[in-house]
Amino acid sequence: MKLGKMKSVVASLFVGGALCGNALAGETLFSNYVYAVAPAGEYGKLWAFSRDNSYSGVTLLNFTVSDKGSIVTEKPQQEKVSDTLTAVQDGIFEDDLAERRRIPAVYAGSKLGLLLPMVAMNNEDRYLQPAGYFSIRDLRNIVEYPVDVPSAADALEKPMQYAMSGFAYDSTKQRLWIARGALGVMVHDMSGKNGAKDTTFVLNATSGELEEFKKDSELDLKKNPEIFDVRLHPKTGDLWLATAQGVWVKSSSGLKNVSESLKSSRVTGLWMGGEPLQIIAETNFKKDDNINGGLWRLYGEKAKDFSKVDFLDTAGKVQKKDIYDESDYTVGDVAFIGKTAFVLVRAVGSRMISGFLKLDSLGAHAWEQDDDGKNQWLYGYETGATDRKMTIMSMCTFPLSKNRVGLAIATEGNGVSVSADSGKTWSVILNRAKLDNNLGSVRMVPSVIAPGDGDSDVSLVSYKVGRESKVTIEVFSYDMRKVRTIVKDAVRNADPSRSSNPKEDFWDGRDDHGKDCTMGVYYVRVKDNHGHIGWGKVMTLGGNFR
Numbered sequence: 001m002k003l004g005k006m007k008s009v010v011a012s013l014f015v016g017g018a019l020c021g022n023a024l025a026g027e028t029l030f031s032n033y034v035y036a037v038a039p040a041g042e043y044g045k046l047w048a049f050s051r052d053n054s055y056s057g058v059t060l061l062n063f064t065v066s067d068k069g070s071i072v073t074e075k076p077q078q079e080k081v082s083d084t085l086t087a088v089q090d091g092i093f094e095d096d097l098a099e100r101r102r103i104p105a106v107y108a109g110s111k112l113g114l115l116l117p118m119v120a121m122n123n124e125d126r127y128l129q130p131a132g133y134f135s136i137r138d139l140r141n142i143v144e145y146p147v148d149v150p151s152a153a154d155a156l157e158k159p160m161q162y163a164m165s166g167f168a169y170d171s172t173k174q175r176l177w178i179a180r181g182a183l184g185v186m187v188h189d190m191s192g193k194n195g196a197k198d199t200t201f202v203l204n205a206t207s208g209e210l211e212e213f214k215k216d217s218e219l220d221l222k223k224n225p226e227i228f229d230v231r232l233h234p235k236t237g238d239l240w241l242a243t244a245q246g247v248w249v250k251s252s253s254g255l256k257n258v259s260e261s262l263k264s265s266r267v268t269g270l271w272m273g274g275e276p277l278q279i280i281a282e283t284n285f286k287k288d289d290n291i292n293g294g295l296w297r298l299y300g301e302k303a304k305d306f307s308k309v310d311f312l313d314t315a316g317k318v319q320k321k322d323i324y325d326e327s328d329y330t331v332g333d334v335a336f337i338g339k340t341a342f343v344l345v346r347a348v349g350s351r352m353i354s355g356f357l358k359l360d361s362l363g364a365h366a367w368e369q370d371d372d373g374k375n376q377w378l379y380g381y382e383t384g385a386t387d388r389k390m391t392i393m394s395m396c397t398f399p400l401s402k403n404r405v406g407l408a409i410a411t412e413g414n415g416v417s418v419s420a421d422s423g424k425t426w427s428v429i430l431n432r433a434k435l436d437n438n439l440g441s442v443r444m445v446p447s448v449i450a451p452g453d454g455d456s457d458v459s460l461v462s463y464k465v466g467r468e469s470k471v472t473i474e475v476f477s478y479d480m481r482k483v484r485t486i487v488k489d490a491v492r493n494a495d496p497s498r499s500s501n502p503k504e505d506f507w508d509g510r511d512d513h514g515k516d517c518t519m520g521v522y523y524v525r526v527k528d529n530h531g532h533i534g535w536g537k538v539m540t541l542g543g544n545f546r
Contacts, residue, residue: 030057030078032430034410035088036105038114039398046398046408047114047136048416049087049105056086058114058136061429065400065420071427079139087116087134090126091160096291096348098268098284098330099165099181099228105394108169111190112176113137117164118144130163133178147186147198152219156182166229166269168239177230177239184213185227185241203227205245208255228268235277242267247281247306261306262296273336276300278359280341282331291348295324295331297341299361310363313375318363323377327353333395337405337422344395344409345378354392355380356409358423385426387502388460390414413446435464435498439534442526449509449540451516459538461486461505461524467494469528475507476523483511483522489529509540516543 031050038047044063050056057080064072081087087103095101106115113136120131132147153162166179176188184202201210202217202224211224221244229242239250244266247259257263262281269282276299283294296306311323329345332354336342339360347353355378357364366375367383376382381389390411400406400420407419415430435441443462451457461473471492475484486507492499507524511517519542527533 028061028073028076028429028431029059029415030080031055032415033412034393034416035092035412036103036116036394037396037408037410037416038105039107039396040114041107041110043399043401044406046396046406046416046418047105047107048410049103049116051086051088055083056081056088058139058142060139061416063400063406063418065404069420071400071406071418071420073429077139079142081134081142082144085118085120085131085134085144086127087118088127089117089119089160089163090128093351095160096286098282098293100160100163101330101346101348102165102269102332103394104164104166104229105396106167106169108135108167108176109171110137111171111174112169113141115167115169115176118146119163122159129159133164133167145188150183150200150213150215150217152217153183155219161226166231166242168230168232170232170237170239172237177232179227179230179242181226181228182219182221184224185210185230203241203243203245203248203255205243205257208257210250210255229270231270231272234272240270240272240279242270242281259306265294269331271331271334271336271341273334274341275338278336278341279306280331280334280343280359281306284330291328293325293329294322295329295343295364297359309359311366311375311377312363313366314369316362316365319375323364327377332393335395335397335407337397337407340422342395342407342423344392346391346393351391352389354378356385356392356395379423385409385419385423386411386414386417387428388414388506389458432497433462435462437464438466438530439463439526439528439532442524442534442536444507444524444536444538447538449507449538451509451541451543458506458508460500460502461507461526461536462498462500463505463526463534463536464497465492465494465499465528465532467530468492469499469530469532471499471526471528473505474525476525477517478521478523480523483517485512492528507538509542516540518542 031052033052034048034050036049040047046061048059060077062074108115116134118132118134119127120129122129132145135143162181162183164178168177174191178186186200190196200213202213204211225244227241227243231240241248246257246263247267249258265283266285268284271280279298281296285292295309297309311319328348332344334343341359343357366377368376390413392409394410398406407423409417417426417428419426444459449459470489472488473486476482521539524536
């Protein structure tokens, strides 16, 4: 049996058993594995899309802000989508190409609601078959829109080449534009009296026109380059297209390639927002097993063309190296607040490298330089955006109140983090099993440690104390031999939910000498200086999986 399959089998044995800490749908989120967040069109409301091993679902989160500026979660609601469909395709981590490493999540007004791609299972029971899109108006109206695939698509190497990778809704003309990669762009036109009509267009790069793609048409990706993203310009209303041959704009005067800098580039994403207006573009292509990427920007009205984003160290010095390309980053999302663009990125080939860049008028600034002289560009776990080192999957802004903009991020395994002060401080929203006070119950999350697996290679020790305490956490083997002291006499405060310090109170499956413990069940003892003792248990799959 392959190691990856064995990990899944062993972990599944504990779902619903003694070592399992969470039910399928928790008290706050559908699941802590959240892959997309998006505004919900009302003050304080946020959509979150989750997927675990079995099901996918959405949560409508409701927030208020206290007088002191803290975020309060009120009455979240959840609903499951069809068992055989999801918005999270199985190649989101393993794929090298940027357009397939993110989930477009767009709020398109009350008529369409939240828009997400819809993916079905293929013949190998993997979610890699594009099937249409979700239109989620509210939790009672989760609409599945299947979209036909022309026979010409059979000639493509992978079905994901025509996956939906961008949405743009023109409320004035009642048209939804959907980027479909090799199948160009689809228009869902709702302006007619006889109901909505779907039409697919491909870009003719030679004539500079969008041509209707009919059922008997053939694909020619050299003549008709792929369309990876669509955006409506917030001021002009023009349609912008990110294509395999540059950035094209459809306006009242026609369709044209608008960037000399990116004229022949494989542009995989576009994002617009902020004041002054910023237009962020991503380029990405693969050559000889190497990923080549670029982060580009049009900043303000005076900019004539896209230029690469500069990276500046802590002293404000522009770096000569292309930090973005060397890091193998791809963009997950971009959020805008005022003059700042928050660019969420993940590294190809490393599941755990993720975070967001902060861009101002000069470029992306490093927030720290470590002892080795290495600049730290990514905001995330190290800067307090999450309290556990989990992959950040999605990011957005949303209206918290009339005069306050919220910033939200989605993580794979640690729920959602929300900020009411432009990212200075964060509140984490996730499902937490109820804990008894004074170490009355100790839970390990997750209950199975799979070393090297990214999102489950450490287990958090969850507990609660009733007053300020000095806590010692130790790990024992099945025969009660102590193998690890995690913390000793560490000060922990009383908390209505839990007192754990996520940056210290975890076990990585190793002993006090840094060696991997053998596969098996281990007991975790938590004791305080007031005479309370609590026990939890966890399984590690051992060092063979690193």
